Amino acid sequence: MxxxxxxxxxxxxxxxxxxxxxxxxxxxxxxxxxxxxxxxxxxxxxxxxxxxxxxxxxxxxxxxxxxxxxxxxxxxxxxxxxxxxxxxxxxxxxxxxxxxxxxxxxxxxxxxxxxxxxxxxxxxxxxxxxxxxxxxxxxxxxxxxxxxxxxVATIRQLYYNKDIYNEVGITQPPTDWKSLEEDARKIKETKQVDGFGVDLTDNEIWAYLSYFFYGAGGGWMRNGEWAINSPENVEGITFLKDLYAKGLTDAEPTVTTRDEKQRILGNGKLGMLISGNYFEAVVPHEYPGLKWGKGPIPVKEGQTPLVLGVQxxxxxxxxxxxxxxxxxxxxxxxxxxxxxxxxxxxxxxxxxIQTVGSKLAKDDPAMKQNLDAIKTAKFYPIQDPAWSAVLNATRNMGQTVLLGQTSPKQALDRLQQIALNKSH
Structure with missing residues (x-):
């Protein structure tokens, strides 16, 4: 991604x-x-x-x-x-x-x-x-x-519309799945706008899979071996599918992209979404009156806070x-x-590069925070030759999973088999 x-x-x-x-x-x-x-x-x-x-x-x-x-x-x-x-x-x-x-x-x-x-x-x-x-x-x-x-690199975090949060009485961003679901429901029922934006398009689906794989305690690989269909990953995607089924995500996760959803949030029609730190440079510029905040990617209760890095x-x-x-x-x-x-x-x-990173971090606390966070971030397994095939195979799975045409377990079994086949 x-x-x-x-x-x-x-x-x-x-x-x-x-x-x-x-x-x-x-x-x-x-x-x-x-x-x-x-x-x-x-x-x-x-x-x-x-x-x-x-x-x-x-x-x-x-x-x-x-x-x-x-x-x-x-x-x-x-x-x-x-x-x-x-x-x-x-x-x-x-x-x-x-x-x-x-x-x-x-x-x-x-x-x-x-x-x-x-x-x-x-x-x-x-x-x-x-x-x-x-x-x-x-x-x-x-x-x-x-x-x-x-x-170039980025880290992914949860970004939210502060005005919407204030209007519905949410005082801080959710850090776990339970509060994510509760906050998305409160936004939907109180404001009649979408609570949580999800991008399962062919541009970004592997990112959202990563958020909920890692958030459940799983991941793409374990001990150097592919582990896409692990029970943790199945649990993570099942939770995401349930959010959609309950009407707590945006209505079109497989159609509208992350960039489009950022504009929807900036326009006051979406409560929160996960995006990269470029959100901070782009969305406030397009929507100067936007009051926004950020927090960690929500994880399953009891899991370690998640930082996803992309390069x-x-x-x-x-x-x-x-x-x-x-x-x-x-x-x-x-x-x-x-x-x-x-x-x-x-x-x-x-x-x-360190020369530019040190200079920018000295003048910008947010940059320093992001550069510190990426040191411990989890990354996509881009160094494995099978990753390209796995990434391509994820592109069209979002709709089939969300609509119940295939189960989360079946979809991840297929990705696992593709990864194993391409590894040999």
Whole structure:
């Protein structure tokens, strides 16, 4: 799953964007991109980045322009692609044997297993590697090899509309499932608006599964082995399904996305939802009069308070045009403190490098709190090659579970089998 994205653009825009990707692929100019270590030789880099917001593309376009001004012998061919079509776009490139030199997304291990990725140890400068928070680097490793580098991170928390809370007499956010259900019912019955927003769309379902897996004391894996159909996970999804059946969630968990629900909350029509810390930068900006608060993700009574961390990563594909020296310069440029700080603040992320993290934490108590929290966060198992297949299999299970077409146990049994099959 990705971090902050205004993912639901118009269908026409998405189709046009995909068409452009399919036709252009990863075209390189003649004479560019030879595998050379000569700094005077011309080189090219194809860079495919996920689009987080309307600000993403202008930011990266300026970054590329500034980089090419500094390094006129390195040409960067940029594509910023909406999350809705990102997977299909880069998979098309790979199927044509035209993978990007650099890709920013949220999964990687199946590519590493197939031998498609360069080791980042051969690309990262020592200065940059030493600057990245070590605990964020762990999930970027497979069998001791550093295949990716974390670019941005978030933590997930419960966000709520303070005005709604005050009107119905809720004094603090729920910390356990019992109070979550009680508060959602109070909001629904008193205000006649939805109590708890749930995103089970194909953009975010794995996040909500994680909240209730971990909240029940389960998780995706246990002791290094897949444990998707554990009794704890079944209990967590059963509780979520029951909330929906009782009318205590929003009416369309499989239709409206997290970003859309954030706007519904900002507009006073939703009491609470779980989102990333980018909520704090984006929603109050769109709704200046909004009074909002946050709390921990509610868990089953007796369970440890939950912090879920999410990170998106940069990876480098092996190509005939790979120029590791050029890639190293480009990464150093991307993570340069002032430039990287601008991106983090613009998109509402947590920084993954210590120079920027220390600076922002010093000036912003909320940033310090979030950076402290992510140190002990649970993450998706992105370092397992089966994760990509598991993630894809979750995309359409929300509706079948909510409508009773399959039981939570049956749905999780299927995911478990997919994980085991892809692990061998």
């Amino acid at each position: 990705s971090l902050f994205a205004h993912r639901k653009r118009g269908l026409l825009i998405i189709l046009l964007q995909l068409a452009a990707v399919l036709f252009t692929g990863c075209i390189r100019e003649d004479g560019h991109g030879s595998a050379s270590t000569n700094p005077e030789a011309k080189a090219s880099i194809t860079f495919v980045a996920a689009e987080y917001s309307s600000s993403t593309k202008p930011y990266f376009e300026k970054l590329v322009k500034d980089f090419e001004t500094k390094y006129p012998n390195i040409k960067v061919e940029l594509q910023v692609i909406n999350w809705d079509i990102l997977d299909s776009a880069y998979n098309t490139m790979i199927s044509r044997n035209e993978p990007p030199d650099l890709l920013l997304t949220n999964i990687y291990a199946h590519f590493a297993k197939d031998g498609l990725l360069n080791s980042m140890d051969d690309i990262l400068s020592k200065e940059l590697k030493d600057d990245i928070y070590p605990y964020l680097m762990e999930s970027s490793k497979m069998e001791g090899t550093q295949y990716t580098v974390p670019y 998106d990563v940069l990876m480098s594909f092996k190509t005939d045009h790979t120029n590791k020296e050029a890639l190293s310069k480009f990464l150093d440029f991307m993570y340069e403190s002032a430039r990287y700080e601008e991106f983090v603040l613009r998109e509402g992320f947590l920084p993954t």
